[in-house]
Amino acid sequence: MGPGTRELKERVREYYDRHGWRSLDNGSLVDVRLFVDQREVSQAYRTKERRRDRELLPAKGRFFLDAASGALPYVDYSEEWEHHVCVDFSITGLREARRRSGLGSRGLYVNADVCHLPFASGTFEAVLSAHTLYHIPQQGQAEASAELLRVLAPEGTLLILYSNINSLSFRIKRLWEWLAGHPMTLRRPVEVPKVFSEVLPSKKLEAMIRDAGGSPVFRCHSFMSQQMLQRLIPNNRLGRWVLRVVYWFETTCTSLAMPLGHYFSIQVRKSETPPEHTR
Numbered sequence: 521m522g523p524g525t526r527e528l529k530e531r532v533r534e535y536y537d538r539h540g541w542r543s544l545d546n547g548s549l550v551d552v553r554l555f556v557d558q559r560e561v562s563q564a565y566r567t568k569e570r571r572r573d574r575e576l577l578p579a580k581g582r583f584f585l586d587a588a589s590g591a592l593p594y595v596d597y598s599e600e601w602e603h604h605v606c607v608d609f610s611i612t613g614l615r616e617a618r619r620r621s622g623l624g625s626r627g628l629y630v631n632a633d634v635c636h637l638p639f640a641s642g643t644f645e646a647v648l649s650a651h652t653l654y655h656i657p658q659q660g661q662a663e664a665s666a667e668l669l670r671v672l673a674p675e676g677t678l679l680i681l682y683s684n685i686n687s688l689s690f691r692i693k694r695l696w697e698w699l700a701g702h703p704m705t706l707r708r709p710v711e712v713p714k715v716f717s718e719v720l721p722s723k724k725l726e727a728m729i730r731d732a733g734g735s736p737v738f739r740c741h742s743f744m745s746q747q748m749l750q751r752l753i754p755n756n757r758l759g760r761w762v763l764r765v766v767y768w769f770e771t772t773c774t775s776l777a778m779p780l781g782h783y784f785s786i787q788v789r790k791s792e793t794p795p796e797h798t799r
Contacts, residue, residue, distance in 0.1 A: 528656075528660075529609075529656060536590065540712075549591055554710055561759040561760055562763075566742075570596060573679065573741060578646050578677060582645065584644065585646070588609075589608050591613045594648055601626070604628070608631065609633045634668065635664045636667065639671045641670050642671065642674060644671050651681050651682070654683050657716075662728050665729055678734065678787075679786070680785065682785075686780075687780055725786065733790060740770045741781065742781060745782040
């Protein structure tokens with residue numbers, strides 16, 4: 521029998537405490553070095569995507585929840601909010617968030633598990649879960665979804681950013697591995713263990729969210745993975761032009777972009793009809 525949900529979650533917490541949120545000599549974080557293309561052309565593209573997704577949440581309010589914020593809270597999502605609440609089970613991540621975020625007195629930092637949030641029901645008018653759920657085992661993802669919806673205000677909005685197992689980049693990777701007969705290994709700039717992930721298909725996610733009492737709408741968050749950006753997009757005028765076309769495709773051709781994009785967003789509101797629970 522493989523490791524259980526609790527053990528796998530503990531491995532993820534240990535990874536971020538010991539590796540992911542560790543500062544390198546140049547001041548950058550290990551997680552950023554591994555998973556963020558920091559070239560100007562890529563950063564401009566990511567900024568536009570974040571601005572587009574930010575419009576899916578209320579513009580202002582009292583309490584904004586950044587669920588599993590890690591060391592890098594999405595501060596640009598809560599510029600007009602009274603309080604930005606950062607929750608994470610990595611104490612290292614929360615310490616770095618307090619030091620780096622610039623939230624000042626707006627920032628509140630809570631060491632907790634997203635599967636067991638220490639807040640009253642309906643506390644938050646906006647909840648963001650960015651690239652978090654797929655680092656939790658499947659059963660835990662259902663628990664976390666239910667908790668995020670529980671603390672969401674009746675008229676509030678939950679936004680989930682999630683990896684797409686059927687994206688074009690994943691399909692190319694699977695085809696390459698099938699043809700080569702062995703896993704594709706990418707050279708990692710920092711030697712650390714791989715962090716656990718379990719990416720679920722969008723249909724299973726939709727059913728899970730509906731069971732928890734949510735009404736989800738899926739959209740393309742980003743067509744491009746980090747590897748696609750680094751390998752295909754030059755850091756010059758041509759690269760900027762290509763990414764403008766990609767951004768237009770994501771925004772305009774949503775029915776095509778969502779199933780093939782590397783990441784999708786899920787905008788969730790509470791269902792008018794409560795879910796049925798069988799005993």
